[in-house]
Amino acid sequence: MNMMEKVSETAAGTRKNTEHQPIPFTVIASLLWIVFVIGIALLADQIAPYRYTALDLPNRLASPFHPQHLLGTDELGRDILSRLIVSVRISVLVALAATLISACFGTTMGFAAAHFRGRVEQFILMLADFQAAMPFLILSLSVLAFFGNALPLFIGLMGLYGWERYARIARGLAIAASAQGYAGAARQLGASPMQVYLRHILPNISSTLIVSMTLTFPEIILMESSLSFLGLGVQPPMTSLGNMLGYGREYMTRAPWIMFAPAALIVTTTLSISLLGDWLRDRLDKGLQ
Amino acid sequence: MTASILDLHGISRSYSTRQGLFGKKVPVHAVDEVSLSLKEGQTLALVGESGSGKSTTGRIALGLERPNSGYVLFRGTELPAADTPAWRRMRAQMQMIYQDPLAALDRRLSIIDQVREPLDIHDIGSASKRNNKALAMLDAVGLNASHATSLPYQLSGGQRQRAVLARALIMQPALLVCDEPVSALDVSIQAQVVNVLMDLQKELRLSLLFISHDLKVVRQVSQRMAVMYLGRIVEFGETHLLLSSPTHPYTKALVSAVPVAGRRTRERIILKGEPPNPAARPTGCAFHPRCAIARPECVRVSPTFSTLPDGRSVACHAVHTNPPTKEVGS
Amino acid sequence: QGAARRTLRIGMSGFPPAVEPVLYAHTATRRLAPQMFDTLLAFDQTSAMTLRPALAERWERVNAKSVRLFLRKGVKFHDDGEFTAEDVAFTLSPEHLLGPDMAGKVTAMETLDTIEKVEIIDSHTVIVHAKGDDALLEKRLASWGSEIVSKRAFGAAGSWDAWTAAPVGTGPYRIVSQSLDVEVVLAAHDDYWGGLPPLEGIHFRIIPELASRVNALIAGEVDFITDLSPDMFSEIEKHPELEVSGGPVQNIRALNIDTTGPILGKVGVRRALSLAIDREAIVQALWQDKLLIPNGYQLPSFGDAYIEDFPGLAYDPDLARQLLRESGYNGETITYRLLNNYYPNQVAGAQVMVEMWRAVGINVELQMMENFAQIGSKPINAIFDSSNTATFPDPLGHAWRVFGSSGGNVKEGIWSNEEYFGLGEKLKETADPQARRSIIRRMLEIVDREDPPCVILHGSGQFYGKRKDIAWVPGQTLDLNFGPFNAAHTQN
Amino acid sequence: MANLAGTAPASALPAAWSSQPLLTIEGLTVDFSGVQVIRGIDLTVARGESIGIVGESGSGKSVTWLAALGLLPRTATVSGSIRLDGEELRGAAAMRLDRIRGGRVAMIFQDPSSALNPVIRIGRQVGEVLARHQGLSGSSIRAEAKRLFELVGLPDAGRRFDAYPHELSGGQNQRVMIATALAGKPDVLVADEPTTALDATIQAQILDLLTTVRRETGMALVLISHDLGVVSETCERIMVMYGGLVVETAPSESIFASPRHPYTQGLLAALPPFEGALRRLIPIEGQVPEPATMPPGCPFAPRCPQRMAVCEVTIPPLAQTEAGRFSACIAGPATEAQQPLKLKTSVLA
Amino acid sequence: MFRFFAIRVLRAVLTVALVVTFAFIVLRLSGDPARSIMGDDASPEAMAAFRREWDLDQPLWMQYLHYFAAIFQGEFGRSMRGGGPALDLVLGRIPATLMLTLPALLMKLAIGIPAGIYAALHRDSAIDRAVMVTAVAGYTVPSFVLGLVLVQVLAIWFAWLPTGGTGSLQHLILPIITLGVGGAAVLARFVRSAMLEVLGQPYIRTASAKGIPWAAVVRGHALPNAAIPTVTIVGFMVGNLIAGSVVVESVFSWPGVGNLLVVSVTARDLAVVQCILLLVAVAMVLSNLIVDFLYGFLDPRLAEANSSGGH
Numbered sequence A: 001m002n003m004m005e006k007v008s009e010t011a012a013g014t015r016k017n018t019e020h021q022p023i024p025f026t027v028i029a030s031l032l033w034i035v036f037v038i039g040i041a042l043l044a045d046q047i048a049p050y051r052y053t054a055l056d057l058p059n060r061l062a063s064p065f066h067p068q069h070l071l072g073t074d075e076l077g078r079d080i081l082s083r084l085i086v087s088v089r090i091s092v093l094v095a096l097a098a099t100l101i102s103a104c105f106g107t108t109m110g111f112a113a114a115h116f117r118g119r120v121e122q123f124i125l126m127l128a129d130f131q132a133a134m135p136f137l138i139l140s141l142s143v144l145a146f147f148g149n150a151l152p153l154f155i156g157l158m159g160l161y162g163w164e165r166y167a168r169i170a171r172g173l174a175i176a177a178s179a180q181g182y183a184g185a186a187r188q189l190g191a192s193p194m195q196v197y198l199r200h201i202l203p204n205i206s207s208t209l210i211v212s213m214t215l216t217f218p219e220i221i222l223m224e225s226s227l228s229f230l231g232l233g234v235q236p237p238m239t240s241l242g243n244m245l246g247y248g249r250e251y252m253t254r255a256p257w258i259m260f261a262p263a264a265l266i267v268t269t270t271l272s273i274s275l276l277g278d279w280l281r282d283r284l285d286k287g288l289q
Numbered sequence B: 001m002t003a004s005i006l007d008l009h010g011i012s013r014s015y016s017t018r019q020g021l022f023g024k025k026v027p028v029h030a031v032d033e034v035s036l037s038l039k040e041g042q043t044l045a046l047v048g049e050s051g052s053g054k055s056t057t058g059r060i061a062l063g064l065e066r067p068n069s070g071y072v073l074f075r076g077t078e079l080p081a082a083d084t085p086a087w088r089r090m091r092a093q094m095q096m097i098y099q100d101p102l103a104a105l106d107r108r109l110s111i112i113d114q115v116r117e118p119l120d121i122h123d124i125g126s127a128s129k130r131n132n133k134a135l136a137m138l139d140a141v142g143l144n145a146s147h148a149t150s151l152p153y154q155l156s157g158g159q160r161q162r163a164v165l166a167r168a169l170i171m172q173p174a175l176l177v178c179d180e181p182v183s184a185l186d187v188s189i190q191a192q193v194v195n196v197l198m199d200l201q202k203e204l205r206l207s208l209l210f211i212s213h214d215l216k217v218v219r220q221v222s223q224r225m226a227v228m229y230l231g232r233i234v235e236f237g238e239t240h241l242l243l244s245s246p247t248h249p250y251t252k253a254l255v256s257a258v259p260v261a262g263r264r265t266r267e268r269i270i271l272k273g274e275p276p277n278p279a280a281r282p283t284g285c286a287f288h289p290r291c292a293i294a295r296p297e298c299v300r301v302s303p304t305f306s307t308l309p310d311g312r313s314v315a316c317h318a319v320h321t322n323p324p325t326k327e328v329g330s
Numbered sequence C: 001q002g003a004a005r006r007t008l009r010i011g012m013s014g015f016p017p018a019v020e021p022v023l024y025a026h027t028a029t030r031r032l033a034p035q036m037f038d039t040l041l042a043f044d045q046t047s048a049m050t051l052r053p054a055l056a057e058r059w060e061r062v063n064a065k066s067v068r069l070f071l072r073k074g075v076k077f078h079d080d081g082e083f084t085a086e087d088v089a090f091t092l093s094p095e096h097l098l099g100p101d102m103a104g105k106v107t108a109m110e111t112l113d114t115i116e117k118v119e120i121i122d123s124h125t126v127i128v129h130a131k132g133d134d135a136l137l138e139k140r141l142a143s144w145g146s147e148i149v150s151k152r153a154f155g156a157a158g159s160w161d162a163w164t165a166a167p168v169g170t171g172p173y174r175i176v177s178q179s180l181d182v183e184v185v186l187a188a189h190d191d192y193w194g195g196l197p198p199l200e201g202i203h204f205r206i207i208p209e210l211a212s213r214v215n216a217l218i219a220g221e222v223d224f225i226t227d228l229s230p231d232m233f234s235e236i237e238k239h240p241e242l243e244v245s246g247g248p249v250q251n252i253r254a255l256n257i258d259t260t261g262p263i264l265g266k267v268g269v270r271r272a273l274s275l276a277i278d279r280e281a282i283v284q285a286l287w288q289d290k291l292l293i294p295n296g297y298q299l300p301s302f303g304d305a306y307i308e309d310f311p312g313l314a315y316d317p318d319l320a321r322q323l324l325r326e327s328g329y330n331g332e333t334i335t336y337r338l339l340n341n342y343y344p345n346q347v348a349g350a351q352v353m354v355e356m357w358r359a360v361g362i363n364v365e366l367q368m369m370e371n372f373a374q375i376g377s378k379p380i381n382a383i384f385d386s387s388n389t390a391t392f393p394d395p396l397g398h399a400w401r402v403f404g405s406s407g408g409n410v411k412e413g414i415w416s417n418e419e420y421f422g423l424g425e426k427l428k429e430t431a432d433p434q435a436r437r438s439i440i441r442r443m444l445e446i447v448d449r450e451d452p453p454c455v456i457l458h459g460s461g462q463f464y465g466k467r468k469d470i471a472w473v474p475g476q477t478l479d480l481n482f483g484p485f486n487a488a489h490t491q492n
Numbered sequence D: 001m002a003n004l005a006g007t008a009p010a011s012a013l014p015a016a017w018s019s020q021p022l023l024t025i026e027g028l029t030v031d032f033s034g035v036q037v038i039r040g041i042d043l044t045v046a047r048g049e050s051i052g053i054v055g056e057s058g059s060g061k062s063v064t065w066l067a068a069l070g071l072l073p074r075t076a077t078v079s080g081s082i083r084l085d086g087e088e089l090r091g092a093a094a095m096r097l098d099r100i101r102g103g104r105v106a107m108i109f110q111d112p113s114s115a116l117n118p119v120i121r122i123g124r125q126v127g128e129v130l131a132r133h134q135g136l137s138g139s140s141i142r143a144e145a146k147r148l149f150e151l152v153g154l155p156d157a158g159r160r161f162d163a164y165p166h167e168l169s170g171g172q173n174q175r176v177m178i179a180t181a182l183a184g185k186p187d188v189l190v191a192d193e194p195t196t197a198l199d200a201t202i203q204a205q206i207l208d209l210l211t212t213v214r215r216e217t218g219m220a221l222v223l224i225s226h227d228l229g230v231v232s233e234t235c236e237r238i239m240v241m242y243g244g245l246v247v248e249t250a251p252s253e254s255i256f257a258s259p260r261h262p263y264t265q266g267l268l269a270a271l272p273p274f275e276g277a278l279r280r281l282i283p284i285e286g287q288v289p290e291p292a293t294m295p296p297g298c299p300f301a302p303r304c305p306q307r308m309a310v311c312e313v314t315i316p317p318l319a320q321t322e323a324g325r326f327s328a329c330i331a332g333p334a335t336e337a338q339q340p341l342k343l344k345t346s347v348l349a
Numbered sequence E: 001m002f003r004f005f006a007i008r009v010l011r012a013v014l015t016v017a018l019v020v021t022f023a024f025i026v027l028r029l030s031g032d033p034a035r036s037i038m039g040d041d042a043s044p045e046a047m048a049a050f051r052r053e054w055d056l057d058q059p060l061w062m063q064y065l066h067y068f069a070a071i072f073q074g075e076f077g078r079s080m081r082g083g084g085p086a087l088d089l090v091l092g093r094i095p096a097t098l099m100l101t102l103p104a105l106l107m108k109l110a111i112g113i114p115a116g117i118y119a120a121l122h123r124d125s126a127i128d129r130a131v132m133v134t135a136v137a138g139y140t141v142p143s144f145v146l147g148l149v150l151v152q153v154l155a156i157w158f159a160w161l162p163t164g165g166t167g168s169l170q171h172l173i174l175p176i177i178t179l180g181v182g183g184a185a186v187l188a189r190f191v192r193s194a195m196l197e198v199l200g201q202p203y204i205r206t207a208s209a210k211g212i213p214w215a216a217v218v219r220g221h222a223l224p225n226a227a228i229p230t231v232t233i234v235g236f237m238v239g240n241l242i243a244g245s246v247v248v249e250s251v252f253s254w255p256g257v258g259n260l261l262v263v264s265v266t267a268r269d270l271a272v273v274q275c276i277l278l279l280v281a282v283a284m285v286l287s288n289l290i291v292d293f294l295y296g297f298l299d300p301r302l303a304e305a306n307s308s309g310g311h
């Protein structure tokens, strides 16, 4: 078709870099730390100097820099460093998996509410209210009571945590999006609801969801430690950061390293993720244009 | 005469809204007894004040929304109900272009992906064929391969609107409803898009329902036009006739209000008052509160259409020369 | 001394479900009961646990079924009422012993259900009749649930609810107030028959968290804390004004076994479980060596009924491995149902034992549970912790309570042994010490080797942290006694 | 200052207003994190004058005025001078700026529905200005607001005081914006695309209103738009901006009759005619360059049909072509260019 | 509008019913109160008697029906532990909990909101970063760790404050700080992002263009808008006033509702747990309701949206 005006310009793509800003140091440090922690989680078995359950009764409550135990030992003489490494793996696994479950489940529910509206929506909102109004203590207890405390179950339980927030966010954004051009346009092209939600709406709201996930992740780690405090968290002989904290609290004065080692890890890790999340949100605030 | 591709018969659509926080439900008659027909390969412009029901009419014409009463015929058959598989298949034949191209595009997908999307949705051809077809379509609207891989925000407004156009046309629809496709664009970009549209129409024998409030553009693109006021059509006929010698007092005001570059001293009809509230539609002729030539009967009686010798129809008591005909535009 | 009396502030781990001792044998209840009530006879709390007069000045056997008691005169209840035979009759009557609505929702019946009736001879003489021959009748009258309450005050209260809010006894302290899960306040009963109570009052504060209890003691907010864990001893001892007190109590910790399961049904496996445990190491590491490792399911305080020469609990990994081989054990998983530190050091001990079992090739898997009902959910097919207090110092007040024909394990359906049941019935009726000893020895053998219903771990201890300036010494049971009969005062 | 509602003192006649420079902008440049988007703008606004500013989207029309009023975000760096009655505004103390903004120079923003605070009643939004710049309070605010609402043709003005922006249509909100701007009785009103959101008949009403107010009060009007039709009917003088520069200024009539700058010519050619024969529209090829990739020479050079080699390397100064007309083009009527505008047009090398 | 309210209230009621039902089923099926309360030393007869007394020997659905029927008569059952009416017991604890949570809420508001606003107003400055890092750090320390450390330092080393328990105003300080720090941090982060969002809106520029001093713009124009998202999280905090301090109450042996909940759950003191859950759910649902209505009040647009929503 030669009757078209050929518009020759090369401006396309030049806009990308105009908003280039240096990444703050805290964010880089956070990122490095997260990478480090994930590395530990992945290589736990390789780098842990001892089996995390291995006892060393004669050397119980050894303080850090002990010749055989760099970070000291706990009340059963188990190597804190090894336990910490395995705990990181478990805690990261729990938090990551639970965050994903929470986000997926919540988003699906949110989409369902946005799509069907009416009774379905009210029902989902009621479930969300229920989740918010139900003390998590009871929920954890029920799972522990009915299904035991296998790790997958515990992860599933933690995955319930916070799904209602995703549901609300996803619902709100999906309703807004379907009222808006691009989703309406896709529908108008003949796309099925599934196509509209998965191909268009989900990618468009994913940034918000990812930021929410950076909030959920630390919350789950903290939640797990609170549950451990109440004896409902990850259960022995399995270990986790929260579990170490929970059992270490009685030794706070006698052998503070038992509690402070995992506490420091929790704080630095959640701090890193939160800082990263805040930064992401600030970036995304500025929008895509 | 060419056959009509789209017929609206006595379409009405009302929404119920509430007035204020604890107010009562009030029906808003967005579209009231509108009948229109669009001929194959032609452009029909729909103009009128904001809120007069243009977009609603456009959506009903496409079957995106159901009228409360009246019916829509597309090539003589009624449209299937929305969101059914039949309705989705129908999308291949009728498409829509919106005012804001950026909003209509998914910000996260490349242009080529989006232009190809209708083919994906309706599962036409193999993957590579689809891509080639999409590229060809982009070329047809004047976008090149480097635009194809761009994201929407990397394009200018005109390019975006052309991308939207390419997406709408890739299924080779017979009918295109354009809802203010150029009013958000710069004059120069607007010119590009108007040119592309008109060229494509010629090439593909597209039928256009062109919604706009810019009479300059309407003049440029359409053969016939309908003027809407408060959900009803008040004047309907050949575009050049309506613009050069508007008959209905509202059309007159509209035409006189068009700002023309380089013209400083000119009689503009400044309408008194406010565009009326569709929820509180005035009695009789809806335009009477703002009409300079309103007569007592305008307050009471709703005017019917009269057809003038030049073929246009007007709904105004002041131009009651011929016996009224209900059916217009056929 | 009277002028300088102080109020003792105690940080206690749990709130008593009731302060009326017939209703519960809860540890917290037991810590309160001796302050508020007296029994007719009492154990002297020396290691021999001999009986001493209490509300009864003297007692004598009438026959194998009954005992005559001569009651102390001039004893005053907290409400100034006089203590008479009426009160004894009432206390030991079903009206009181069976609890609210005489429904039997009580723990006292475990020890007192052999009592048939109390015969009032005069205002200060009674004869207590048992249902059958009962060699242990006197001990029963000194044990849990037999505390004497005021009949008049009970009647005045009108209902069990009102009564349990402030029961009236003759003990050295009377209740002033109680506030659920927060505190129980006692004040001295200055008319106490046993002498002026050494304290002005006692304030039990409930502090469930161990760390918080220790903190409160160190900060001087309380003078005395209960349930101190051995790992905290050094913390306490760091402070010159504080000390650790306490020791073994009349209790054995064991692991109950569901012997009906396919693997745990094998005696070899059960014995191997026991032989693999290095109890010395556990008691050393977790208990600062402060616990008794018993020889068999018995306690030295049983007096004549204690078999001193019964062999101790062996640590013999090799024998364990051999027994496992012989019984065809092949690394099958054995489940260990565990509560989260319901007993002190429970989780730690379990983890240590799991490692010890692993060393001999027994594969034990911990399964954390939330409460006893979950532990007892059928099919159990597991081992789980238990602790058994001797309600009175005799196998019948101890092992028989759990392994006897109506004992806990048997009711639970996880163990039964007809020979053992027969021996027990015989023991009940046997009064001759030597005859009793041979029965007891055989019973110990069954539990220890022949058909073990449990893995005996060690005795239990109760440890307290206290200010040094508080004159108090621990007894042999988990009862606390802050009255004039505490050894700290009787020795002076 | 005169009352808005037509009670202007007789002395304030249109003739007396012209040629006194009220607001002067000299050598204005604006950088956003190192990217220059305004590249040296000079302009004067006289009392009572009406200036139209046109230009493609992104040419810097809005930023110029936001910079003049110190309303740009902190990421912006502004240089040059902005003087009101000889008083420098750039870098002025916040207190002084606050007195000028809304009081002496008022601005109407592009998008009325987002420029009004959604949670505050419109009466209060207007009232704030009255309280601050007119010293009104209490019921007199209400009365004055009602008068202003009537003035801008807001129907049912009395009851609108307590309405929220979302309860009004876009056109009504735009009129509220105008009322807010007029409330401070400004000497200069900067109207940034005040009618883009409106349809033709209402647009006509509003332009009419602005003209009336200007006539009656001697207020200077700066009308920003990319619609040449709109400015040509309202303004006496037109300034065409392109790529952060002023490329042409001229009296309204002459610029449409004989545009000098190729960009202006292109704009006019792209406009659909409303009279006469239909013709194919001629868009300007290409698009406005991004500020970050601005060509070194004339910003319009890449799209210019008349470009010469020199256009690609030097920025043509804004030069007078004839009385009252300036154009920044070397290729076009450059030969006529003599006396440059009294200031250097660009701070760029 | 009425329809919206009606639906909203109906949903709230159903939510509470769902919570109670769920708790009922979970608690009855997951543990035997007889065993938990009587202790493992109790004889089977005593436990059977206990079950009889509390109707625990009846089929579950019967118990459920009885329970619900009783609730509608304002009868919330009796505590198996304390003996008295469960409701009285729970209500008796609420003042103690509120004594902690209300001041903690005030602390959260008093620190979190100004810090968030300040950080937003000085976005990307060193102070902003410092405030945010502090806030995030404050939020990431598990509350019991913070509590124990505070006790160690302030109560034991310096002996300024009591380690736990009740009695004086000084007893309140540590638990309140422990509770408040995390919430203040969350709030600061929230308010900051809400403020940033609002400060970027065109109407803020409009306000400045009107000559309104910056402080007044922030106060009069930015804050009311930032209040809308903030109300959500504050609403959640308010809903948590009753049950949000479980861990802290444990650490400080504070006799509040949270403590009662833990003890009652462990003991399976059914009536009490259900009573607490009922109150907690009602509080949460109520505060949600209030937040919804507040939205309408704070943002007239939402009021409108609400009134036409709910189809």
Ligand SMILES: Nc1ncnc2c1ncn2[C@@H]1O[C@H](COP(=O)(O)OP(=O)(O)OP(=O)(O)O)[C@@H](O)[C@H]1O
Residues within 6 Å of the ligand: B015, B016, B017, B028, B029, B030, B031, B048, B049, B050, B051, B052, B053, B054, B055, B056, B057, B213, B278
């Ligand atoms: N979904 C809806 N709910 C309620 N009212 C509606 C809805 N859609 C349109 N309306 C009302 O119907 C009337 C006509 O709306 P429509 O969008 O068709 O007008 P329009 O002519 O396209 O206006 P514009 O030029 O502003 O786009 C308006 O009063 C509008 O408020």
Ligand SMILES: Nc1ncnc2c1ncn2[C@@H]1O[C@H](COP(=O)(O)OP(=O)(O)OP(=O)(O)O)[C@@H](O)[C@H]1O
Residues within 6 Å of the ligand: D032, D037, D055, D056, D057, D058, D059, D060, D061, D062, D063, D064, D073, D075, D110, D226, D291
């Ligand atoms: N806050 C900002 N940060 C970075 N760049 C900005 C900002 N505001 C404006 N710009 C850039 O400054 C240039 C001029 O923008 P301006 O808004 O003045 O254009 P305009 O002529 O008013 O266009 P329009 O007709 O679309 O309103 C544009 O390239 C724009 O991208």
Ligand SMILES: [Mg+2]
Residues within 6 Å of the ligand: B054, B055, B056, B179
């Ligand atoms: Mg429309």
Ligand SMILES: [Mg+2]
Residues within 6 Å of the ligand: D061, D062, D063, D110, D192
């Ligand atoms: Mg602009």
Ligand code: NI
Residues within 6 Å of the ligand: E001, E003, E004, E307, E308, E309, E310, E311
């Ligand atoms: Ni409704």
